[in-house]
Amino acid sequence: MTAATVLSCAGRPVAHYTTAPVAERRCSPRPCLHPVRTPGGVTVTELMPADHLHHLGASVAVPDVAGHNFWGGRTFVRDRGPTELDNHGEQRHDGFKLHDRDGFVEELSWVADGRRLLREHRTVAVTALDDTAWALDLTFSLTNTTGEEVSIGSPATNGRPGAGYGGFFWRAPKEATEARVFTADADGEAAVHGRCADWLALAGEEWTLVFAGATARTREDPWFVRTAEYPGVGSSLAAGDRLPVAAGGTVVRRVVTVVADGRLDRGAAAALVRKAVTA
Known part of the structure; x- marks a missing residue:
């Protein structure tokens, strides 16, 4: 592990x-x-948990870029199901263009089989909201560098219904009590998974995460949600259909995450999101 x-x-x-x-x-x-x-010191990410060793805290992960796995673990193959394939890619850190105490700008290469498929420009910024909450603002821009069209897929586009995950993903800690998940007008995994919402909250025993798409295009991506099996929330770049990226084309998404102490209710979550996205 490199220095953090x-x-x-x-x-x-x-x-x-x-x-x-x-x-x-x-x-x-x-x-x-x-x-x-x-702010109170409660850890709200998990790294390489036993149930999914390829879940790495909060990251950008995509299970299918032109057939290469940048998510980790098995690949869902149509008519075969989850299959171990030698198709894993790697996101390589090329350097920081800006680096400060409250954020950074980073350049990365998405590489598979010795070839760069995507160049990423990533920005991360931290903003204080109040004594019990702060916001993490993450934008990723993926540019196709291959000289030909590539497409982004998911297990859903490869035949697994409801598994359109891929993009921003946050793995939260598994606790004795199942995390609560809700949006402005719906509660529970079944009600919010696979649906679009301006914001979505995941509340644990002593913490709450509130995720918000901070651009109109980001808000068009449905949320991928798990609480019964494990606590995790992500976006879906390819929820139903593959997402084509033309040669030289760029895909941009921005997600702001409120990180708060306590188990927030709907009103408190909505108020913090409004403050975070306009901060």
Whole structure:
């Protein structure tokens, strides 16, 4: 594991960002945020949990880029199901263009079989909201560098219904009590998974994460949600259909995550999101 960049909010360390947290090729090595903590010090990410070793804190992960796995673990193959394939890619840290206590700008290469498929420009910024909450603002821009069209897919586009995950993904800690998930007008995994919402909250025993698409295009991506099997929330770049990226084309998404102490209700979550997205 390489040395971590420490991000601070109001003078307090709240997150560590590691450019190469794992070496195992099967985990699709990629930079990630872990641990991420609330202002009160509660850890709200998990790295390589036993149930899914390829879940790496908060990261950008895509299970199918032109047939290459940048998510980790098995690949869903149509008419075969989850299958072990030697198709894992790697996100390589090329360098920081800007690096400060409250954020950074990073350049990365998405590489598979010795070839760069995508160039990524990533920005991460930390903003204080109040004494019990702060916001993590993450934007990723993926540019196709192959000279020909590539497409982004998911297990859903490969034949597994409801598994359109791929993009921003946050793995939260598994606790004795199942996390609560809700949006402005719906509650529970079944009601919010696979649906679009301006924001979505995941509440644990002593913490709450509120995720918001911070651009109109980001809000068009349905949320991928798990609480019964494990606590995790992500976006879906290819929820139903493959997402084509023309040669030289760029896909941009921006997600702002509120990291708060306590188990927030709907009103408190909505108020913090409004403050975070306009901050």
